[in-house]
Amino acid sequence: MNLHVLSIENLRKFCHLKWHDDIPDDGIAMGIADIDFKGPDGLVDFITTHLHEDMSFYGPYEGIPSAIEAGNQFLLSKGIPLSESKNLQIIPGTMMGIYLVLEWISRKLGEILMINPIYPPFINHAKQTCNTIKWLDLQIADEWHLNEEKLKENVNENIKLLVFNNPDNEVGIVFKEDEIRLISDLSEDYAFPCFVDELYEPLTFKKSNHISLASLENMQNRCFTLFGFPKAYGFAGWRSGFMHLAHPEFEAIKYIVEQILVAPSPVTSLVMEFALTSPKVFKWKIAFRDQMEHNTELVTRLLTENNIECVRPEGGFFVFPKIELEDYKFKKDLLINQGVEVVTGSEFGPAGKGFIRINCATSEERMEK
Numbered sequence: 001m002n003l004h005v006l007s008i009e010n011l012r013k014f015c016h017l018k019w020h021d022d023i024p025d026d027g028i029a030m031g032i033a034d035i036d037f038k039g040p041d042g043l044v045d046f047i048t049t050h051l052h053e054d055m056s057f058y059g060p061y062e063g064i065p066s067a068i069e070a071g072n073q074f075l076l077s078k079g080i081p082l083s084e085s086k087n088l089q090i091i092p093g094t095m096m097g098i099y100l101v102l103e104w105i106s107r108k109l110g111e112i113l114m115i116n117p118i119y120p121p122f123i124n125h126a127k128q129t130c131n132t133i134k135w136l137d138l139q140i141a142d143e144w145h146l147n148e149e150k151l152k153e154n155v156n157e158n159i160k161l162l163v164f165n166n167p168d169n170e171v172g173i174v175f176k177e178d179e180i181r182l183i184s185d186l187s188e189d190y191a192f193p194c195f196v197d198e199l200y201e202p203l204t205f206k207k208s209n210h211i212s213l214a215s216l217e218n219m220q221n222r223c224f225t226l227f228g229f230p231k232a233y234g235f236a237g238w239r240s241g242f243m244h245l246a247h248p249e250f251e252a253i254k255y256i257v258e259q260i261l262v263a264p265s266p267v268t269s270l271v272m273e274f275a276l277t278s279p280k281v282f283k284w285k286i287a288f289r290d291q292m293e294h295n296t297e298l299v300t301r302l303l304t305e306n307n308i309e310c311v312r313p314e315g316g317f318f319v320f321p322k323i324e325l326e327d328y329k330f331k332k333d334l335l336i337n338q339g340v341e342v343v344t345g346s347e348f349g350p351a352g353k354g355f356i357r358i359n360c361a362t363s364e365e366r367m368e369k
């Protein structure tokens with residue numbers, strides 16, 4: 001299946017976050033995490049066929065039943081057992097799930113252990129909700145994987161939540177089974193819950209194996225997981241995602257959803273149902289993943305051939321090279337002098353300082369330029 005790369009003219013019209021006004025006319029946007037590809041066909045038809053007038057009332061708090069069923073089937077396919085309770089919540093974008101869990105945990109004493117580099121809203125929401133963050137910095141020397149000793153040193157009775165992304169899309173790693181088991185064992189020993197964003201799970205490359213933390217036996221009562229459709233499924237901007245709440249206090253989080261949303265919009269639910277059930281989306285997702293494997297490999301090779309240190313990604317569509325310079329200044333100079341926008345590594349936590357993030361979800365021609 002061929003993916004359709006959008007023209008720069010169309011990207012400037014529809015993808016304003018990435019292709020914003022500061023990118024010069026002959027410049028290239030490789031910053032913000034949007035993709036330069038058209039998403040799978042058929043979503044608008046699906047929504048218009050399934051959206052009917054009776055949906056003008058508020059539906060169930062967690063979302064419409066057909067989408068919940070699609071979500072449950074997805075969880076089962078990841079080895080995540082379903083509980084009797086309604087612990088799946090559809091949300092208008094994964095970002096809301098980040099806020100919900102961090103708002104809820106802010107009522108408890110203790111520190112959040114945050115594995116970073118991490119998606120910045122985890123940092124921003126944790127701070128805004130007055131949580132204290134304890135950083136666990138991944139290192140390029142460990143190929144961005146967990147250092148067992150360091151993790152054990154940082155875990156204690158004062159940790160109230162462990163937060164991480166898997167894949168850690170920023171640096172492109174997928175945590176291995178022994179790393180996931182180490183996290184789950186520590187979570188059990190020290191009785192803290194875990195919060196994991198698995199949005200980039202479908203972008204795990206062929207040689208890696210993604211294991212959902214919530215699929216482990218000892219995580220059935222101590223794990224919040226986020227899934228969503230803006231990147232790997234190509235439905236950015238439609239605001240659709242869902243969370244799996246495997247924790248005895250899940251009702252407290254659903255209560256915050258009710259106070260903000262009452263119930264998700266039927267469109268949010270329909271996007272989720274289409275994303276998880278359409279064969280067209282399935283085909284697109286595989287083609288996109290393979291293209292991203294090719295693109296990140298190409299950029300990693302170009303960088304390492306030029307003696308720039310970077311680890312070849314195991315998933316996602318970013319490359320995270322070391323630049324040996326002050327990253328904010330480097331980013332600014334690169335945009336002014338070369339017309340290329342990237343993101344500074346510092347935005348993803350202290351471990352990202354001195355690195356930049358390059359978005360490879362574009363055409364080969366644009367990457368080579």
Ligand SMILES: Cc1ncc(COP(=O)(O)O)c(C=O)c1O
Pocket residue numbers: 033092093094095096119165169197199200228229230237239240241
């Ligand atoms: C790791 C991660 N989680 C969540 C999000 C936000 O997704 P959504 O658009 O579903 O709110 C992003 C977006 O870039 C992301 O990279």
